[in-house]
Amino acid sequence: MGKLLIVGTVAFDAIETPFGKTDKILGGAATYIGLAASQFEVESAIVSVVGDDFQKEYLDLLESKNIDISSLEVVKGGKTFFWKGKYHNDLNSRDTLTTELNTLANFNPLVPDNFKNADVVMLGNLHPGVQMSVINQMDKRPKLIILDTMNFWMDNTLEQLINVIKHIDVLTINDEEARQLTNEYSLVKAAEAIQKMGPKYVVIKKGEHGALLFNEDNVFFAPALPLEEVFDPTGAGDTFAGGFAGYLAATENTSFSNLKNAVIHGSNLASFCVERFGTKRMKDLERDDVNKRLHQFKALTQFDIELQ
Amino acid sequence: MGKLLIVGTVAFDAIETPFGKTDKILGGAATYIGLAASQFEVESAIVSVVGDDFQKEYLDLLESKNIDISSLEVVKGGKTFFWKGKYHNDLNSRDTLTTELNTLANFNPLVPDNFKNADVVMLGNLHPGVQMSVINQMDKRPKLIILDTMNFWMDNTLEQLINVIKHIDVLTINDEEARQLTNEYSLVKAAEAIQKMGPKYVVIKKGEHGALLFNEDNVFFAPALPLEEVFDPTGAGDTFAGGFAGYLAATENTSFSNLKNAVIHGSNLASFCVERFGTKRMKDLERDDVNKRLHQFKALTQFDIELQ
Numbered sequence: 001m002g003k004l005l006i007v008g009t010v011a012f013d014a015i016e017t018p019f020g021k022t023d024k025i026l027g028g029a030a031t032y033i034g035l036a037a038s039q040f041e042v043e044s045a046i047v048s049v050v051g052d053d054f055q056k057e058y059l060d061l062l063e064s065k066n067i068d069i070s071s072l073e074v075v076k077g078g079k080t081f082f083w084k085g086k087y088h089n090d091l092n093s094r095d096t097l098t099t100e101l102n103t104l105a106n107f108n109p110l111v112p113d114n115f116k117n118a119d120v121v122m123l124g125n126l127h128p129g130v131q132m133s134v135i136n137q138m139d140k141r142p143k144l145i146i147l148d149t150m151n152f153w154m155d156n157t158l159e160q161l162i163n164v165i166k167h168i169d170v171l172t173i174n175d176e177e178a179r180q181l182t183n184e185y186s187l188v189k190a191a192e193a194i195q196k197m198g199p200k201y202v203v204i205k206k207g208e209h210g211a212l213l214f215n216e217d218n219v220f221f222a223p224a225l226p227l228e229e230v231f232d233p234t235g236a237g238d239t240f241a242g243g244f245a246g247y248l249a250a251t252e253n254t255s256f257s258n259l260k261n262a263v264i265h266g267s268n269l270a271s272f273c274v275e276r277f278g279t280k281r282m283k284d285l286e287r288d289d290v291n292k293r294l295h296q297f298k299a300l301t302q303f304d305i306e307l308q
Numbered sequence: 309m310g311k312l313l314i315v316g317t318v319a320f321d322a323i324e325t326p327f328g329k330t331d332k333i334l335g336g337a338a339t340y341i342g343l344a345a346s347q348f349e350v351e352s353a354i355v356s357v358v359g360d361d362f363q364k365e366y367l368d369l370l371e372s373k374n375i376d377i378s379s380l381e382v383v384k385g386g387k388t389f390f391w392k393g394k395y396h397n398d399l400n401s402r403d404t405l406t407t408e409l410n411t412l413a414n415f416n417p418l419v420p421d422n423f424k425n426a427d428v429v430m431l432g433n434l435h436p437g438v439q440m441s442v443i444n445q446m447d448k449r450p451k452l453i454i455l456d457t458m459n460f461w462m463d464n465t466l467e468q469l470i471n472v473i474k475h476i477d478v479l480t481i482n483d484e485e486a487r488q489l490t491n492e493y494s495l496v497k498a499a500e501a502i503q504k505m506g507p508k509y510v511v512i513k514k515g516e517h518g519a520l521l522f523n524e525d526n527v528f529f530a531p532a533l534p535l536e537e538v539f540d541p542t543g544a545g546d547t548f549a550g551g552f553a554g555y556l557a558a559t560e561n562t563s564f565s566n567l568k569n570a571v572i573h574g575s576n577l578a579s580f581c582v583e584r585f586g587t588k589r590m591k592d593l594e595r596d597d598v599n600k601r602l603h604q605f606k607a608l609t610q611f612d613i614e615l616q
Contacts, residue, residue: 089493186537186538188534188536189536206517209514209517209518210517218607219534219604219607219608221534221609223529223531226496226527226529227494227496228494228496228497230494257612260611261612261613264611264613265613291615291616294615299527300528300529301528301609301610302609303528303568303569303572303610304569305569305602307603307606
């Protein structure tokens with residue numbers, strides 16, 4: 001059982017999809033990462049910040065999943081980061097209607113002492129300067145530093161992003177962002193270019209079209225499970241990252257073959273996340289359901305051709 | 309070694325991609341299907357029509373691949389079907405610049421006597437009435453009838469299309485067309501709806517995002533091999549279909565597990581097709597290259613998670 005340090009947003013989301021809408025509900029990258037990682041035998045902590053408008057029941061939920069929240073700062077008189085978005089009919093694109101940074105604007109992450117020796121550090125999508133400050137606080141080099149980012153930081157803080165990317169092992173990024181970061185249309189070439197920037201491993205997330213894992217000449221692909229209905233894609237990418245990081249922290253094995261398994265576990269968990277609004281499905285997800293669906297993943301992808 | 313009957317266009321294509329352009333070169337669904345199927349131990353025939361402007365070297369090429377072309381009609385004074393198209397920068401969409409039906413306008417397929425007992429019939433994208441007439445000419449019910457179609461026939465001859473679909477075993481169709489045919493956005497639901505129309509198996513082609521095979525509660529997915537460069541997507545879908553049909557004719561086994569293998573073989577061959585203009589790569593493709601790339605497909609998709 002390894003230690004997993006999670007840094008990222010804990011937030012309120014208001015979501016509209018073709019199937020309905022919600023008021024402010026629990027969201028944020030670190031929340032989804034933590035919930036997904038809690039499916040594995042890990043000791044995990046979330047470093048983040050919220051306002052004192054953040055409900056106790058949400059803190060209780062995270063604690064009930066054995067997530068250490070002693071470094072989840074609650075700012076007196078502050079308000080929690082809020083995002084409001086509306087998905088288009090095909091669920092593949094969305095408009096951001098509101099972004100209120102609130103307490104996140106001055107977020108200064110403090111890694112708890114007992115997690116300065118974490119085995120795996122999962123840096124959720126945040127300002128690259130904040131991500132770098134977390135790496136600098138570690139007592140020893142973690143076995144694996146995983147970083148997620150998005151186009152916003154490429155547009156606004158590219159230099160800092162390139163700097164933090166030098167210090168990590170795995171970059172998780174979506175296909176369009178990989179193209180933007182490298183000016184390469186081919187994802188194979190984009191992944192090569194990213195590896196030259198520092199990370200040994202690159203995970204390119206393609207949403208409903210699955211995820212690719214690259215390392216030198218190795219490529220592995222995990223599809224998204226074909227579902228009857230996708231209800232709300234919010235958090236799917238973070239759930240993927242949480243499953244990926246949680247499995248690697250639990251197994252303490254960073255071989256390519258184990259990273260392949262981690263991609264499958266991440267895809268498997270993400271397939272649950274999208275079935276309900278927000279964190280609803282992940283909150284109550286049972287180990288049995290997770291194991292059953294792994295069988296479906298195997299049936300979906302495994303074949304038996306005798307090679308010559 | 310089974311018998312494979314291929315019906316579809318044999319054509320001239322003029323292609324423009326971001327990487328270059330060609331004058332009239334060899335193209336057509338039946339051409340790509342035949343070339344791909346010739347990678348397997350099959351006895352195959354193409355039923356099609358061309359004009360007497362069609363070069364002898366192209367006929368020789370097909371014969372050199374052991375394809376029976378005695379029912380490839382050459383119309384005296386007629387012109388060969390011609391398509392001209394231009395791909396956009398991302399290669400995922402294209403504009404048709406010219407379509408000259410020529411001899412195809414009056415195509416009346418005649419199944420050769422020695423193929424009226426074919427094991428597998430591969431009906432390439434054509435008028436559904438022409439596809440139906442081929443089925444009606446068979447002496448005995450083939451083990452497997454595979455049909456490819458496109459949105460044009462849904463827009464213009466929907467009733468005839470629905471009729472021929474009742475008589476087939478496998479429909480191959482792309483994702484957008486599956487949605488159009490069924491009014492279902494979810495591909496899982498679209499595949500269910502298509503199975504209710506007749507075919508036991510549905511293959512949904514997603515281009516660079518791979519292909520899904522559905523049969524009752526079973527789903528299988530094959531990714532497209534991630535390539536450094538895609539040069540020209542023309543013929544990839546037909547090459548997939550040709551590999552799929554060729555493998556099934558060669559193995560004479562229509563179990564779901566063998567159809568999974570057929571999807572992998574089809575995807576494998578399609579990955580070569582897109583590396584060069586038109587049929588260039590498929591013409592000289594060696595069995596060794598094909599086998600090598602199957603190893604890549606296995607590495608790309610196979611994992612080893614102990615299930616509970």
